[in-house]
Amino acid sequence: MIVEFKYAGQSRIVSGLRDTHVGLATNSVRDPAFFRGTMGSPTLFREAMASLYSVVVSDYKFHPRDRLAFKAWLDEQDRKFLANLGNRTEQAKLRIESLESRRAVLDQRRIDRLKPFYRARAEFFEWVYTHQYELKYLLDPVITVHPDELSFEAFSKDESSYARVGVKYDLFEKIDEFACGTTNIDFSSTLHGELDRMRSYRRTRFDIDPSGLAMAMEGGSSHKEKKIDLPESWVKGFLQVQSTMTLGLTRLRIEPVDLYNLCRFLKRHKARTSPRAMRWELVPGKRARVVFEPWETAIEMGASAVYDGPKPLTIRTWGRDRLSTLARIIPTAQRIDVFLAGTGLPTIWLVDLGEITFTLALSGWTDNDWTSGAGRFDLLSRRMDASPLELTATWDALKAQRRGTESGLSLVTGLGVEKTRSALSYLCQVGRAMYDLGGGVYRQRELFPEPFTVKEAIAAVVAPAPSEASPAGQKAQTIFGSGGVLITARRPVSNGYKLSGSVKGVDGYRYRPMLGVDAAGRILEATCTCAWSQKHGLTQGPCEHVLALRLGHMHRLEAEGA
Amino acid sequence: MSVRGTVMRMFRPTGPERLVAISVEPLGGSPGRVSLKVQRFFRRGKLTGTEAYGPFAEAELTGRIADLADDLAAEGFTRAGVRAMLDRLNSPSARKRALSALRLGWIGDRVAVDPLLDRAALEGTELSCVVESLGRLGDPTAAPLARAEAARKLLSRRRAGAEAVRALGDAAGMAEVTQRAVERLPQAMRDAWKAVDGSAFDEDALTDLEAVFALLDVKEQFLSLDSLYEIGGPLAVALVRRVLSVHADIHRPHRWRYTKSILRRSTLRDDGETFAVIARRVELLSRKPASTVAVVKSGLDGQSRQTRVFSTYTQRHVRKTAWRYLERLARYRPAKYTEVAAAVLAAFRPEDRELPRGSSDEWSRVYLYNRILRRFDGRLLFNPKNLTTTLRSAKSTIPLGPGVRTESFPSVWDSHPRPLLTLLASARVIEVQQFAHRSVTARHPELPRLATAKELVDMLTAVYPDTVELALQELDRRFDPLNPDWALLDVLMSDEREVIREHAVALLTRCSDQWTHDIERIVRFVGAPDALLRSTAASLVLAALPTADAWFRRELAERVLGILQGPEPAEGAHDGFARIARDGLSEELNAILGLDEILAMIDKGSTAAKVAGGSLLGSRPEAVELLGTERILAMAMSDIAAVRQSAHALLGASVARLKADPSMLFALTDCEWKDTRHFAFELLRGPVDVAALGLDGIVGLCDSNREDVQSFGREMALKHFDSLDSAELLQRLAEHPSPVIRRFAVDLAVAHLKEGFVALSRLEAFFRRALLDVLPDRREKRLVVEFLRDRGLRDERQAEVASRVLGEFVRTRGKADFELALDALVRLKLEYPQVESMLGAVA
Incomplete structure (x- = not known):
């Protein structure tokens, strides 16, 4: 599926001596969602967005070593060996040696002479790579303006981590105007660098607007277009995350220093051999323990992490290095909720930063990513029947309220809790709604630019449920x-x-x-x-x-x- | 270089003189002139008379020998062997008839034409050989037979006929052959062939044909290759050579049959290069079992049967036939022998060597190579059973003495040495290069003078250093710096290989006096596609400019300006001109150019033109007024270094303005270009006072994401610390996400944080961040813990703040950190027992 991104302006942050203006350009092909306000605590937002960025660019999949240089060296050795086979005399060998050493000296001189060139070339390639990567592959975060918060959602480069930053309106000193809706924002590494310059002592104007900051340089154009071949699996990834969030999960509340201890340990220890799991040992009435394999080092969580389940549980999760994407927000975190689904199943980390909630959903292991892995968590949930009319009614109610609990929405639709839950499940499956794990509410979040129609509702109902299909x-x-x-x-x-x-x-x-x-x-x-x-x-x-x-x-x- | 010794023998069955030998004798004292000697014998050893003719120039030798042969033929003499072969042409054995027919073709005596035509009329199985021989003899009376055979379906007969038609020069017959061959091509190849001009070589057309060939069905690929070779022409032959040199598995079913056919055709045409490509591939394939069994359709009876393809027998036969062909060439067409043998030797690659094992060396199993190059090497032993050449003994590795020749037909190599230059230019194997080099230096030292420019250029990249030396000597000999060979220079300069172009640059440098005062040549060399050439040419022009006349400099300046103001034909083409403009002609250009034109160059010109414009602008102080500070600031952030430098020069001249408004300079401190940033730093350190920007300015510097700007900010913060609000400064620095600035802020806080609870509590989040940073910095953490402990011990409210931060941190798993934090907490608890702390939880 080719998805078009059109930005009338460029996302930009302009920092002056006393003011900062954050202008995030939205995809003009999508809903005309916008937001204008003044931030009260920009550093908190900065830290959350920095973590989101580290998730977006993270790639923890195994990449085999580049052996091209080694193979070239081997070929050169073969060539030398074959070239020398014909030279049997000592004199010839000595001459070759002297010539080789002379050549080595000359080669070194050439390398020294060309060093600035090589450096400049490497920088140029890096620049090209970054720009092309951002232009062709980086999927811009999905931003949704809700009535009570702004949310930014994205997947990591390896598609094994999903992150969501939910910014409550309490973070803003003043909100001028906003229009709810879902769209994409123009996001780049330059923007990330500029985000780092946000300070609380500068009045921070925050605009989400189709034009971003229309401050094109002289002779340059601020207009930007991207066409990304959006993999269907990516969309599926969003749905898988929703399915996982609605599962019955084991919840633990840990303290920031617990996460600090976990990240600190992972930073200092790299396992070279299997097993490499992070083992959660949960004993009813006792504090949870995390054991790092293969060293069997145990870290006991804080007093808030007492497990209240009926029986002891041991849950092993992999891909633990991905936790380091949370390192930046540890000092600003107030509490952290960890949701465990089971061994080899996803883990969800909900970090409460006060006015901001940061959600990190990690797949069971890095290679079993959300979007293309074999995990089918939607099979675990069961969808009850819902007619197209019930579906449309639920969607209308959700659209009017923008968010709501199952019971709250059932009162509006008059369908009853079970029917409403089923309809919401349908809407989540077709990318029209999402479940906010932190708030425990359903929110309207349109993953696709096209509006939801009766036709689509009929198609959604007629289509067999994942568990049947x-x-x-x-x-x-x-x-x-x-x-x-x-x-x-x-x-x-x-x-x-x-x-x-x-x-x-x-x-x-x-x-x-x-x-x-x-x-x-x-x-x-x-x-x-x-x-x-x-x-x-x-x-x-x-x-x-x-x-x-x-x-x-x-x-x-x-x-x-x- | 010339022919010496007996060149022809003739025979007559009757009469007192039955044998005649024609030989060439050099004339002492007259180099380049020879005499012909005709010796008559009754029988071998019984001389009856001698006649001498001449002297003749070597060039007319062939004609004179032919005249003599005609005279002797009139006397009833025929070429030796012809009569016997004619007799054997009527032998009951078909094999003997075929061999004698072939031999007659090689001998080349047209007496054999009629007997061969008579034989052909009988249509025996030797018919193909008869037709081939008639083709070699080149008598037009054989044309109808050749045409008829060329129209046959059977490949061997069609091939013989088609090649005979070609050899006879029968244009109309050849047109028919070509038409039939085109019709035989698969549809895709036929369409592709019709779309190109086969009479001329064209790389693009060749690539197109290659692509079509690759897409053909495997069964049709080599069939079409054979048909294309039958059509002939530069393009088709080039395609055949390229495909055969690329395809390693020519021995597979549906391929080998046609490869063999092409090999046969190449011997009939004496096409050395194609012959060499196939012969090399067969030699390499014969090293390991390569035969396959497949059901293939017979060309003879059209029946499909299981057949062994490329069997060991076939391999031996083909290899031996290849050498036999070369032997025939050496005997009957000596000039062709050296040409084809050189092509074969040049076809081998260093990677064709094998690892020596036992008594085998690297080339032991390459039969043709050994026959041509090492046949008379006494250290080696030839095994005719498996066609290998092995070392006689361990001593066989001792080098041969000087003057010892190991190649076959040394006298032929001496008579026709021109292909030695081919070897020097194109042979990749070092032993072959050594052979050619040895032959040239010992016996034909004048040969390099005959080398073409291309051969000389190729010799410069030879694998054998002495060959390169030889080429360089010849190049030096030919190149006169006072009267350079511009055509040779052109060839060298336009070569694809870098090393050759480097030689061209060296030669150009040697003759710089001859062109650095010629504007046309300067423009040509400085605007050359090769970057090294451009750069060197520009340097040489710059070196010559100081001594040039004023009018010449002016003329050159105008020409260079014209080029720079025009569009750049290729990226970098203006670079050399920009250098000349900047470093050698700035005075002249300043006199010619107005400020507007310079600005137009900077705005719209090529990158090089911008560089030249930038350097010119720097020497125009009046530009400050015209451009205004904002425009100059924008130029200081330009992508072009020279433009930035000129902007720096102009800014340096307007310090007074910057002093009045230093915030303009502040923008430059965060420019993406290092030189501009450092220029701004220097101004802020010196004439323009950064303190005028106050706390906002200094914190703004520290707030940058660039390390050098942060470092400058830290330097300024320390320098002006006393004049700043330290609490505010600390508060602001504490928000910086960079670990470096945080470390700086920690140091400042420890040393300068104001007394009291308020100041400490404002930095509580900062201290928490410093402690809960995952990246380990033990010094920083220790400083923070100790600082909190000390401040906490001063009063109860500060103890609360310290206990809160340390109480969380004490749960760290780091042993040193834990002990430090625990110690601090215990002390605080002892001092202020009423302050809430995590000590209980830790215990």
């Missing part, structure tokens, strides 16, 4: 349809049901899945005796046997209701 979902339907699901135990618990069953798979063998679901059918935990589940757990979504068991459970619930 996926290969695992289809297999689950087949199993359930052929009567291969037998629920052997079903126990109501505080947050839903615990189930165990016997499922006859499409291969004819019987498996024993166990399942924990909430009242809405959302999978909280699951295991199965099949090879897939044994190998991947839930890191790549549930297996067809688990999904079939859930189908059986939901069917029985409906029957009982009737």
